[in-house]
Amino acid sequence: MSSDTRDRLLQGTIDALRTQGIAGVSARTIAAAAGVNQALVFYHFGSxxxxxxxxxxxxxxxxxxxxxxxxxxxxxxxxxxxxxxxxxxxxxxxxxxxxxxxxxxxxxxxxxxxxxxxxxxxxxxxxxxxxxxxxxxxxxxxxxxxxxxxxxxxxxxxxxxxxxxxxxxxxxxxxxxxxxxxxxxxxxxxxxxxxxxxxxxxxxxxxxxxxxxx
Structure with missing residues (x-):
């Protein structure tokens, strides 16, 4: 697992929680916050x-x-x-x-x-x-x-x-x-x-x- 991609996804999740709220968190909003393809959410974390x-x-x-x-x-x-x-x-x-x-x-x-x-x-x-x-x-x-x-x-x-x-x-x-x-x-x-x-x-x-x- 790429450490950089992993950290970007983790930080993107926190950023999405902060700006979108738990109801607005999804693979799409996390990926957008992290600046990566949303498929990487499932590739690196499963769900x-x-x-x-x-x-x-x-x-x-x-x-x-x-x-x-x-x-x-x-x-x-x-x-x-x-x-x-x-x-x-x-x-x-x-x-x-x-x-x-x-x-x-x-x-x-x-x-x-x-x-x-x-x-x-x-x-x-x-x-x-x-x-x-x-x-x-x-x-x-x-x-x-x-x-x-x-x-x-x-x-x-x-x-x-x-x-x-x-x-x-x-x-x-x-x-x-x-x-x-x-x-x-x-x-x-x-x-x-x-x-x-x-x-x-x-x-x-x-x-x-x-x-x-x-």
């Missing part, structure tokens, strides 16, 4: 669905790679929020939030594309989980937090805020302010003395048990 799945993973891999180093430098939830804000701004400006929205829309009715979109988004979750495991290691929350589940919740919240920004910019800003307040609270917990930290751990464990029973 439009398979190309969509490959493009979702390819695009997300590139985005995650661009943020891997900033993620590795994160040492607090505040810093994670800062990286999240930067990611939010850059991805919106690049039109990638539009692509994400179309991927999620397509996933609602196409099980194969849903699986591909899930696997692509999981790349973000893996990076976030690594950050949270490091950041929460010495926190009162570290002993009781379900880090994999929390990573999924954080990823889902950022996805939601990215989509929200397009229709409710003020609501998006309010959501980020709320996260800032949560980050400040967790930093306060981290600064407590040993006795207070122990009390905080007990309180968190009690709250978790109550939520599980509820």
């Amino acid at each position: 439009v669905d398979e190309l969509l799945a490959a493009a979702a993973m390819w695009s997300t891999e590139q985005q995650v790679a661009a943020y891997r180093e900033p993620f590795e430098r994160v040492r607090s939830l505040r810093e994670l929020q800062k990286v999240g804000r930067e990611l939010h701004t850059r991805e919106s400006a690049a039109g990638n939030v539009t692509v994400l929205g179309q991927m999620l829309a397509g996933a609602q009715t196409n099980p194969a594309f849903a699986a591909a979109t899930r696997d692509a988004l999981a790349l973000w979750t893996v990076e976030i989980e690594r950050v949270l495991a490091r950041v929460l290691a010495d926190s009162p929350l570290g002993e009781v937090a379900d880090v994999p589940g929390l990573a999924r919740a954080v990823a889902a919240s950022f996805i939601g805020m990215e989509l929200l920004a397009a229709v409710d910019p003020e609501g998006d800003k309010a959501a980020f302010r709320a996260l800032d307040q949560l980050g400040a609270l967790l930093e306060y917990l981290d600064d407590l003395g040993p006795a207070s930290r122990a009390a905080a751990r007990r309180a968190v464990r009690t709250a978790v048990r109550r939520s599980v029973r509820a």
Whole structure:
């Protein structure tokens, strides 16, 4: 498979999603965006669905790679929020939030594309989980937090805020302010003395048990 042709088709698929929406994506629109003959879609990928799945993973891999180093430098939830804000701004400006929205829309009715979109988004979750495991290691929350589940919740919240920004910019800003307040609270917990930290751990464990029973 020609690497150049493959990359052009993958990028053409992302461009078609961005400009045509999932309903307008076809071998013809992808080929037009890529500047190639539409027969190459089937020659290299077999079907439009398979190309969509490959493009979702390819695009997300590139985005995650661009943020891997900033993620590795994160040492607090505040810093994670800062990286999240930067990611939010850059991805919106690049039109990638539009692509994400179309991927999620397509996933609602196409099980194969849903699986591909899930696997692509999981790349973000893996990076976030690594950050949270490091950041929460010495926190009162570290002993009781379900880090994999929390990573999924954080990823889902950022996805939601990215989509929200397009229709409710003020609501998006309010959501980020709320996260800032949560980050400040967790930093306060981290600064407590040993006795207070122990009390905080007990309180968190009690709250978790109550939520599980509820």
